[in-house]
Amino acid sequence: MNDKVEDSLNRKVAITRREHFNAAHRLHNPDWTEEKNKKVFGKCNNPNYHGHNYELEVKVIGYVQPETGYVIDTKILSDVIKDQITGRFDHKNLNLDVAEFKNLNPTAENIAMVTYDILREHLDQKLELKIKLYETPRNYVEFPL
Amino acid sequence: MNDKVEDSLNRKVAITRREHFNAAHRLHNPDWTEEKNKKVFGKCNNPNYHGHNYELEVKVIGYVQPETGYVIDTKILSDVIKDQITGRFDHKNLNLDVAEFKNLNPTAENIAMVTYDILREHLDQKLELKIKLYETPRNYVEFPL
Amino acid sequence: MNDKVEDSLNRKVAITRREHFNAAHRLHNPDWTEEKNKKVFGKCNNPNYHGHNYELEVKVIGYVQPETGYVIDTKILSDVIKDQITGRFDHKNLNLDVAEFKNLNPTAENIAMVTYDILREHLDQKLELKIKLYETPRNYVEFPL
Amino acid sequence: MNDKVEDSLNRKVAITRREHFNAAHRLHNPDWTEEKNKKVFGKCNNPNYHGHNYELEVKVIGYVQPETGYVIDTKILSDVIKDQITGRFDHKNLNLDVAEFKNLNPTAENIAMVTYDILREHLDQKLELKIKLYETPRNYVEFPL
Amino acid sequence: MNDKVEDSLNRKVAITRREHFNAAHRLHNPDWTEEKNKKVFGKCNNPNYHGHNYELEVKVIGYVQPETGYVIDTKILSDVIKDQITGRFDHKNLNLDVAEFKNLNPTAENIAMVTYDILREHLDQKLELKIKLYETPRNYVEFPL
Amino acid sequence: MNDKVEDSLNRKVAITRREHFNAAHRLHNPDWTEEKNKKVFGKCNNPNYHGHNYELEVKVIGYVQPETGYVIDTKILSDVIKDQITGRFDHKNLNLDVAEFKNLNPTAENIAMVTYDILREHLDQKLELKIKLYETPRNYVEFPL
Numbered sequence: 028m029n030d031k032v033e034d035s036l037n038r039k040v041a042i043t044r045r046e047h048f049n050a051a052h053r054l055h056n057p058d059w060t061e062e063k064n065k066k067v068f069g070k071c072n073n074p075n076y077h078g079h080n081y082e083l084e085v086k087v088i089g090y091v092q093p094e095t096g097y098v099i100d101t102k103i104l105s106d107v108i109k110d111q112i113t114g115r116f117d118h119k120n121l122n123l124d125v126a127e128f129k130n131l132n133p134t135a136e137n138i139a140m141v142t143y144d145i146l147r148e149h150l151d152q153k154l155e156l157k158i159k160l161y162e163t164p165r166n167y168v169e170f171p172l
Numbered sequence: 173m174n175d176k177v178e179d180s181l182n183r184k185v186a187i188t189r190r191e192h193f194n195a196a197h198r199l200h201n202p203d204w205t206e207e208k209n210k211k212v213f214g215k216c217n218n219p220n221y222h223g224h225n226y227e228l229e230v231k232v233i234g235y236v237q238p239e240t241g242y243v244i245d246t247k248i249l250s251d252v253i254k255d256q257i258t259g260r261f262d263h264k265n266l267n268l269d270v271a272e273f274k275n276l277n278p279t280a281e282n283i284a285m286v287t288y289d290i291l292r293e294h295l296d297q298k299l300e301l302k303i304k305l306y307e308t309p310r311n312y313v314e315f316p317l
Numbered sequence: 318m319n320d321k322v323e324d325s326l327n328r329k330v331a332i333t334r335r336e337h338f339n340a341a342h343r344l345h346n347p348d349w350t351e352e353k354n355k356k357v358f359g360k361c362n363n364p365n366y367h368g369h370n371y372e373l374e375v376k377v378i379g380y381v382q383p384e385t386g387y388v389i390d391t392k393i394l395s396d397v398i399k400d401q402i403t404g405r406f407d408h409k410n411l412n413l414d415v416a417e418f419k420n421l422n423p424t425a426e427n428i429a430m431v432t433y434d435i436l437r438e439h440l441d442q443k444l445e446l447k448i449k450l451y452e453t454p455r456n457y458v459e460f461p462l
Numbered sequence: 463m464n465d466k467v468e469d470s471l472n473r474k475v476a477i478t479r480r481e482h483f484n485a486a487h488r489l490h491n492p493d494w495t496e497e498k499n500k501k502v503f504g505k506c507n508n509p510n511y512h513g514h515n516y517e518l519e520v521k522v523i524g525y526v527q528p529e530t531g532y533v534i535d536t537k538i539l540s541d542v543i544k545d546q547i548t549g550r551f552d553h554k555n556l557n558l559d560v561a562e563f564k565n566l567n568p569t570a571e572n573i574a575m576v577t578y579d580i581l582r583e584h585l586d587q588k589l590e591l592k593i594k595l596y597e598t599p600r601n602y603v604e605f606p607l
Numbered sequence: 608m609n610d611k612v613e614d615s616l617n618r619k620v621a622i623t624r625r626e627h628f629n630a631a632h633r634l635h636n637p638d639w640t641e642e643k644n645k646k647v648f649g650k651c652n653n654p655n656y657h658g659h660n661y662e663l664e665v666k667v668i669g670y671v672q673p674e675t676g677y678v679i680d681t682k683i684l685s686d687v688i689k690d691q692i693t694g695r696f697d698h699k700n701l702n703l704d705v706a707e708f709k710n711l712n713p714t715a716e717n718i719a720m721v722t723y724d725i726l727r728e729h730l731d732q733k734l735e736l737k738i739k740l741y742e743t744p745r746n747y748v749e750f751p752l
Numbered sequence: 753m754n755d756k757v758e759d760s761l762n763r764k765v766a767i768t769r770r771e772h773f774n775a776a777h778r779l780h781n782p783d784w785t786e787e788k789n790k791k792v793f794g795k796c797n798n799p800n801y802h803g804h805n806y807e808l809e810v811k812v813i814g815y816v817q818p819e820t821g822y823v824i825d826t827k828i829l830s831d832v833i834k835d836q837i838t839g840r841f842d843h844k845n846l847n848l849d850v851a852e853f854k855n856l857n858p859t860a861e862n863i864a865m866v867t868y869d870i871l872r873e874h875l876d877q878k879l880e881l882k883i884k885l886y887e888t889p890r891n892y893v894e895f896p897l
Contacts, residue, residue, distance in 0.1 A: 040861045041894040049308065051196035051223040051265075056384055067385060069392065075265035078196040078223005080308050088897060094781055095792060096859035101891050102794065120196075120220035134386035136330045163194065163225050165335040166391050172329050172378060185571045186604040201674055212675060214682065233607060239491055240502060241569035246601050247504065279676035281620045310625040311681050317619055317668060339598065341486035341513040341555075346819055357820060359827065365555035368486040368513005370598050410486075410510035424821035426765045453484065453515050455770040456826050462764050462813060474752055475716045480745040523752060529636055530647060531714035536746050537649065629888065631776035631803040631845075655845035658776040658803005660888050700776075700800035743774065743805050 041157075042098045043086040046108045048117035051078040052133040055122075076120060079162050081138070083112065085146060088155035099154065111145050135162040139170040187243045188231040188304075191253045193262035196223040197278040200267075221265060224307050226283070228257065230291060233300035244299065256290050280307040284315040332388045333376040333449075336398045338407035341368040342423040345412075366410060369452050371428070373402065375436060378445035389444065401435050425452040429460040476592075477533045478521040481543045483552035486513040487568040490557075511555060514597050516573070518547065520581060523590035534589065546580050570597040574605040621737075622678045623666040626688045628697035631658040632713040635702075656700060659742050661718070663692065665726060668735035679734065691725050715742040719750040766882075767823045768811040771833045773842035776803040777858040780847075801845060804887050806863070808837065810871060813880035824879065836870050860887040864895040 053076045054068040064072045071077070085108055089098045119125055121133040127141045139160045147156055161167040198221045199213040209217045216222070230253055234243045264270055266278040272286045284305045292301055306312040343366045344358040354362045361367070375398055379388045409415055411423040417431045429450045437446055451457040488511045489503040499507045506512070520543055524533045554560055556568040562576045574595045582591055596602040633656045634648040644652045651657070665688055669678045699705055701713040707721045719740045727736055741747040778801045779793040789797045796802070810833055814823045844850055846858040852866045864885045872881055886892040 038865060038895065039897050040864065041897055042861065043892050043894075045890040047308075049222050049224055051221040054386070058384075067390075070263035073263055073265065073269070075268040076196040076221050076223070077194050077263040077265065078221065079194055080225040086894075091859075091861045091865070094783075096779070096857035096862045098861055098893075100792075118215035118218055118222040120218065120222065123220040124218070132386035134381075136332065136381045136388055137386045139330065140328060140381070163192075167333050168388075169331040169333075169376075170328065172331055183575060183605065184607055185574065186607055187571065188602050188604075190600040199676070203674075212680075231604075236569075236571045236575070239493075241489070241567035241572045243571055243603075245502075277676035279671075281622065281671045281678055282676045284620065285618060285671070312623050313678075314621040314623075314666075315618065317621055337598075339512050339514055341511040344821070348819075357825075360553035363553055363555065363559070365558040366486040366511050366513070367484050367553040367555065368511070369484055370515040408505035408508055408512040410508065410512065413510040414508070422821035424816075426767065426816045426823055427821045429765065430763060430816070453482075457768050458823075459766040459768075459811075460763065462766055473720060473750065475719065476749040476752055477716065478747050478749075521749075526714075526716045526720070529638075531634070531712035531717045533716055533748075535647075627888075629802050629804055631801040650843035653843055653845065653849070655848040656776040656801050656803070657774050657843040657845065658801070659774055660805040698795035698798055698802040700798065700802065703800040704798070743772075 038091060039088055040091050040098050041086050041088045042101065042104075043084050043159075044101050044104045044108065045082060045084045046105065046113050047080060047082050048113040049078065049080050050116050050119050050121050051076040052121040052128075053077070054132055054134060056132060076122070081116075082161040083108070083142065084159040084161075085142075086157040086159070087150065088157070089151075089153060099150075107146065107149050111149055112142055135160055135166065135168040136170070139168045143170055183236060184233055185236050185243050186231050186233045186302075187246065187249075188229050189246050189249045189253065190227060190229045191250065191258050192225060192227050193258040194223065194225050195261050195264050195266050196221040197266040197273075198222070199277055199279060201277060221267070226261070227306040228253070228287065229304040229306075230287075231302040231304070232295065233302070234296075234298060244295075252291065252294050256294055257287055280305055280311065280313040281315070284313045288315055328381060329378055330381050330388050331376050331378045331447075332391065332394075333374050334391050334394045334398065335372060335374045336395065336403050337370060337372050338403040339368065339370050340406050340409050340411050341366040342411040342418075343367070344422055344424060346422060366412070371406075372451040373398070373432065374449040374451075375432075376447040376449070377440065378447070379441075379443060389440075397436065397439050401439055402432055425450055425456065425458040426460070429458045433460055473526060474523055475526050475533050476521050476523045477536065477539075478519050478594075479536050479539045479543065480517060480519045481540065481548050482515060482517050483548040484513065484515050485551050485554050485556050486511040487556040487563075488512070489567055489569060491567060511557070516551075517596040518543070518577065519594040519596075520577075521592040521594070522585065523592070524586075524588060534585075542581065542584050546584055547577055570595055570601065570603040571605070574603045578605055618671060619668055620671050620678050621666050621668045622681065622684075623664050623739075624681050624684045624688065625662060625664045626685065626693050627660060627662050628693040629658065629660050630696050630699050630701050631656040632701040632708075633657070634712055634714060636712060656702070661696070662741040663688070663722065664739040664741075665722075666737040666739070667730065668737070669731075669733060679730075687726065687729050691729055692722055715740055715746065715748040716750070719748045723750055763816060764813055765816050765823050766811050766813045767826065767829075768809050768884075769826050769829045769833065770807060770809045771830065771838050772805060772807050773838040774803065774805050775841050775844050775846050776801040777846040777853075778802070779857055779859060781857060801847070806841075807886040808833070808867065809884040809886075810867075811882040811884070812875065813882070814876075814878060824875075832871065832874050836874055837867055860885055860891065860893040861895070864893045868895055 054071040055064055087099050091098055121128045131137050139158045143158045150156055159167060159169045199216040200209055232244050236243055266273045276282050284303045288303045295301055304312060304314045344361040345354055377389050381388055411418045421427050429448045433448045440446055449457060449459045489506040490499050522534050526533055556563045566572050574593045578593045585591055594602060594604045634651040635644050667679050671678055701708045711717050719738045723738045730736055739747060739749045779796040780789050812824050816823055846853045856862050864883045868883045875881055884892060884894045
């Protein structure tokens with residue numbers, strides 16, 4: 028272990044892995060009239076659903092391990108994301124097929140928070156976690172800040 | 173009109189406009205059993221639909237008009253695409269909401285051919301037309317060749 | 318409203334919308350000699366202007382509204398950006414056609430700060446606002462930090 | 463030289479190099495009234511110019527040389543493009559600063575044809591040449607076909 | 608089968624799948640002196656190798672099957688590419704670890720031709736095949752034309 | 753100097769420049785057995801190396817200079833990055849050709865920290881510095897946070 032490696036014990040680095048999934052969804056509030064749903068959610072309220080190619084970025088922040096030079100092995104991170112998120116959301120209807128959205132509107136904001144809550148339980152608590160979710164190449168959300 | 177412009181009367185140029193739409197779909201052949209549909213189409217056969225951010229490229233080939241330096245005004249081309257295709261497909265369920273796919277499986281190949289057939293009727297016959305459709309950043313189709 | 322939704326009342330999420338505009342500009346300090354302008358700004362000082370396809374990202378940070386699952390409706394955000402910024406900057410000469418740059422050098426840094434100042438007045442004060450501006454795919458600025 | 467290499471003597475391959483330049487321009491036909499120019503070219507007719515980050519792709523087609531495995535060294539191709547095109551167009555006003563557009567409307571179609579004519583003279587006649595020019599990420603032209 | 612589907616029996620469509628691999632390589636001609644190798648291949652001749660994230664696009668052209676709406680199932684195409692190409696090239700040194708380049712310079716041109724020759728044997732002869740290989744985002748080759 | 757410019761004296765802006773380099777590397781810990789190296793680093797441990805097209809983003813944070821409207825001239829920033837980093841890493845084997853990785857595993861995390869340490873010495877201490885390094889389009893690291 029040289030000086031540079033030792034130094035890294037006190038240096039936090041972020042590593043991000045990008046994965047993707049394709050899903051259908053519909054924005055709708057069951058407490059509202061159809062009229063109000065249509066007014067607020069517009070074409071996103073289409074009762075027959077529409078869909079997106081979601082791009083999901085998962086950022087993990089921690090100290091670099093001197094033996095490996097890794098914060099986390101991206102292969103392990105990628106496997107956790109596939110097992111817990113993309114394997115469950117990909118080629119699904121978020122409203123109908125994914126339990127977390129049975130009573131929660133699948134907006135990009137809510138998908139990001141649900142993703143965070145799920146992944147948080149499957150990563151070492153010493154690692155910080157941040158989610159970035161692209162709904163389209165021109166719209167994305169981030170949580171937490 | 174200088175030599176270069178006059179020259180362009182004999183030179184064919186292609187101009188391409190890219191537009192996008194977000195839609196849900198499901199791949200399914202009603203003449204087959206559920207078992208066979210599942211075997212052939214896999215997760216694309218999900219009865220509750222999934223979806224994509226489609227990117228549509230429309231290429232128009234013709235001679236450059238010397239007065240304008242245009243093959244076709246991309247504003248006009250963009251308006252035709254929006255009126256005839258993206259305005260009808262965007263935020264829709266292709267299987268349920270779009271007449272052309274009532275009896276036609278909405279694969280990328282079929283969406284490209286349907287798009288071509290529709291746009292062909294709305295463009296000057298002197299212009300050649302080609303369609304490129306991205307279903308995801310890693311899968312795309314082209315028609316005609 | 319389920320637990321997850323209620324929880325979101327205390328969770329800040331960022332949502333970003335990307336828009337674009339095409340503009341000409343020239344970098345120049347009228348208090349300097351032509352020689353010094355040429356030395357400092359190089360080819361960006363060309364008196365006949367040059368131009369860019371600017372990509373503008375507007376990030377809005379706030380609490381998710383439980384009725385909608387939105388921080389802000391991106392359609393509303395997109396309309397504000399078009400009304401206040403891209404509708405005024407697109408296909409313009411920033412130095413000659415846009416009042417804010419009559420006496421202010423239109424560097425990416427200054428365009429970002431001007432954009433922030435304009436949009437800040439048109440968004441709810443409870444929402445934080447951040448600007449990211451790409452001058453080229455290889456140069457971008459961010460304000461505020 | 464093994465069989466595979468020898469085989470390549472009869473196989474044509476295309477190699478493409480992408481370069482970029484930033485320029486201002488204005489679409490205008492001096493034979494027309496201001497009113498007609500404004501009607502046809504819209505906001506592209508702004509007398510103070512606007513601009514773009516152009517992306518230029520130059521494709522060269524030929525036989526692979528068995529000694530090198532190259533159709534053409536991309537370093538040499540890149541140098542020719544920089545000397546003849548991007549070095550002359552970058553950070554320029556195409557209408558005012560580039561001789562070829564003094565009497566030719568700098569549409570994407572015309573820029574592509576001018577680029578072809580210039581590069582054609584600087585490349586071995588045994589190599590075929592094709593130009594693709596992106597004016598924006600959503601508009602591009604190709605010449606020849 | 609409706610008219611549109613039947614029609615597709617006579618219509619050729621191209622479908623493209625993009626995959627990637629990361630590899631090291633070195634350009635070198637063993638019949639030349641070190642001096643000549645250095646002069647021709649420049650920094651690509653580094654004896655310790657350098658590397659790239661290659662992006663490989665495999666285009667398959669054929670008639671759309673009316674039962675499926677597919678030219679070829681992209682899942683099947685993706686599996687063939689992984690089995691035959693990316694599974695053998697990824698995280699490898701092309702010069703040392705891949706048999707096809709033991710006596711063949713691993714230029715982008717040669718990698719594309721080798722990829723074509725391998726995949727050609729694993730696809731139905733009724734389907735046409737074309738390869739596009741990005742060595743960097745700014746350099747790519749195509750074979751056959 | 754107008755009010756807006758004066759105002760900028762108290763406003764911090766970040767400006768980012770993206771550069772690239774292509775390099776070979778191998779992940780390996782000399783204190784471990786070959787077996788353990790293979791188990792931990794998998795295919796990244798290939799003794800013959802593999803490689804990447806690295807994309808390096810260097811962010812500089814500081815006050816905008818009222819005379820120029822710049823935090824830093826991106827031409828100057830680009831030259832420093834080329835002199836100190838990409839000119840030394842491009843087309844190299846990081847393990848064998850770059851002194852800093854003789855005893856340090858060239859993971860993305862370590863490359864980012866080394867890049868930071870080198871550039872920190874060549875930039876005015878009044879400017880903050882942050883590094884983002886893409887190893888592939890789907891994996892990137894950031895340092896410092």
